[in-house]
Amino acid sequence: MDLTPFINGLYGIPVFGVLLQVIGYLVAVIPPNAPNIMQQATPLALAALCGVLCERSGVVNIGIEGTMLAAAFTAWVVGVAIQPMFGTPNPSDIFGITIPLIISLAAGVGVAMAISALHAWLSISLRADQIISGTIINIAAVGLTGYLNQLISQNSPAGAGEFARFVPPTALTNLPGIGWILAMLLNQGPISISVIVLVIGTQLWLFRSRWGLRTRAVGEHPRAAETVGIDVIRVRYRNVILGGAFAGLAGAFLSIEATNSFQDDMTAGRGFIALAAMIMGRWTPIGSFGAALLFATFLQLGQVINISPPSGELGTIMASVPPQLFDALPYILTIVILAGVVGRSIPPAADGQPYEREAAT
């Protein structure tokens, strides 16, 4: 049966026709851009994992943004500092790994864990307001990294370079149907390629392991956890600091994998978008990753639309819209999602509540 007249008829209906053109455009544009979407999704997904670890144990962490920024700066600046000691780099074949890069990565992750430890101490031990604590981290990170970057970048030094992307064999990426997905997951640097492993690992860990079970109990009903002998404070510290490692990876990704430089405020709100992804993903690792991919798609589309705009009526409509609107799409999406369009998402019951031990004297 020939459907052409029918489909042409559908195209004739104005709104419906434009909608079909949108779908057609997305189908044409997403697969070739999939590796770049994954690049956009990587820091979001890692930061969202940080959020999941913290909030599942009952600690709100809105300082992820600042933690990432500090990690990005540290990873880059440590590279700058140690690069001369190692002479001419001799990158390995896989991922272009060099010793300075590894040290830079470790430094970035280490700083992020240290900042998270500070957040843990303020919000768990001192029972400070967790929003204030996170805000302090965000403000301090912007100020400090900005100031230090100004001092250092005056003589525009070279960093330790960047991780290289793995190039999967074309036999895989040319597979019909799933080739572009494999390219998306595999044509990546080491941090980005590890995201899918970390997401699945965290999902299993959270729902199948002892620590995961205890984490969820502590985030829901800490008193109940304590009565069965669980050290609520310790579980929370562990989760927040481990979450910091994820935020550190996210930050280091920006400065030594996606680029080889640091720019002021280069996180550009990704730490906050990640929190939206975490909420949309209902505090699960896989859900958060899915939401991060959605946000990343919009981030990437914002760029693609300017480079290769769609044709037809859709192109005409889009040409009449200021291009800045497309750059704003992911942020608009964040607002829409946080306003609850995705339905009510229920946080862990003890999320954000400091825990006080029973009067043990």
Add this chain to the structure above:
Amino acid sequence: MTDETGPTLAPALEMRGITKRYPGVIANDGISLQVRPGEIHALLGENGAGKTTLMNVLYGLATPDEGEILLDGQPVAISGPADAIARGINMVHQHFMLVPVLSVAENILLGDETMANRIFLDRREARRRIVELGRRFGFEIDPDAKVGSLSVGWQQRVEILKALYRKARILVLDEPTAVLTPQETEEIFGVLRRLAGEGHSIVFISHKLYEVLEIADRITVIRRGRVVGERLPSATDEDDLAELMVGREVQLTVDRGVSHPAGPVLQIRGLEARDDRGQAAVRGVDLEVRAGEIFGIAGVAGNGQDELVEAIVGLRRPSAGTVSLAGQDVTGRSPRKMNEAGVAYVPADRHRFGLILSFPLADNLVLTSYYRKPYARGIVRDPKAILRDATTTIERYDIRTPAATVRASTLSGGNQQKAVVAREFDRDLELLVLDQPTRGLDVGSIEFIHRQVIAKRDAGTAVLLVSAELDEVLEMSDRIGVMFGGRIVAVLDGRTADKNEVGLLMATGGAERVAALAATSA
């Protein structure tokens, strides 16, 4: 019985001369307690008598200043809950320590997980053991059900299973029946007897005298941190225990006298209301409370009672139906309008809704009238008038406080509730709405509040009493409505209603529709 095992057998648990001082109070003053293997030992005492402190000492949450704990005759030092559990001591807390969003199996595993390897849980083995354990004590439990979806009776069982899974030898139950229907209580008692039969020792904390008499092998009564007596159930009765517990003769049953109901005051027609999540909670309630009568509402908590009460007093907008007061439609009026129309309300949660804990007692006493003369002139408060009236109110309602100016949070639970009662009762009323007015209070305060309610009834006020304590509803009410699934499924005569019948209605509701129809048409 344990006597046959011979006197040489060491007690499973012995606490000797436990003393625990907190700044300004001696919570435990040389308490000694012996629990034998296979014994159900009741610990009876009022709130604040020191039961909780004693159990915290046993559970390692508090370190005693003096005294020692012996398990099987060996002195031990218990460092915390984990240590207590490792030694076979488990506690079922009054407020269940269960995580609602986790499954039964996850709740039972928590803290003492059955592992497949170093990281991951062995969920299959855990499920198998839980089902098996349940069967051994006579019930089928679904290990994958979410705890939050279970009835309180089943949650109680999960708590007990949790202890048994940890191979508890000594099981402490803190007020285990407070939220159960009589049938559920009977079932739990059955489980406890089986446990004792298998050699477990059970410490049963309660202030319900008849329950203690029914279940316990021995009863230890404590008052003000001291053991004031030990009794065998066969050699005592409720009056004796009450006197021991309170330290004076107490009138246990309410002397409700004769009521003289007049015309209807509160009339509710087809009332519907939603809960905070937007689910239908009250699904068509018709109700009439007459002047000079107490209408009691019995029901398992969460069957729409709170929403019904809130819809009546103006805190919740009904989604359908009408509320009228003395013939006038007052549906959806604000709480202040209702208050001014002569409606008083004692909320279930005095900490969240009844009082502002950080405010002085005197200010709490004028929360419903602070804006009126004589407490305010225009927009200016008159602290002198507030304080003057507070002082007389405190005296008349016997609120024990150092001064009218202390913060409400410093008062004991009983005195806090007396303050709420004083504020709400101390004027002429058309309608008095009471939601759990005596929850968590000691026998003395309960007695006081019940008397005040009876006095209001005799003064011609219509009283609507909601309580999860079935005994309270039965003792106080002239008529009883049983609420189930957002409806009143039966209305019974309060003086002839049978406790088991009401309990069954509370638990099954809809299945008893025939009885409901018969009662409402009568």
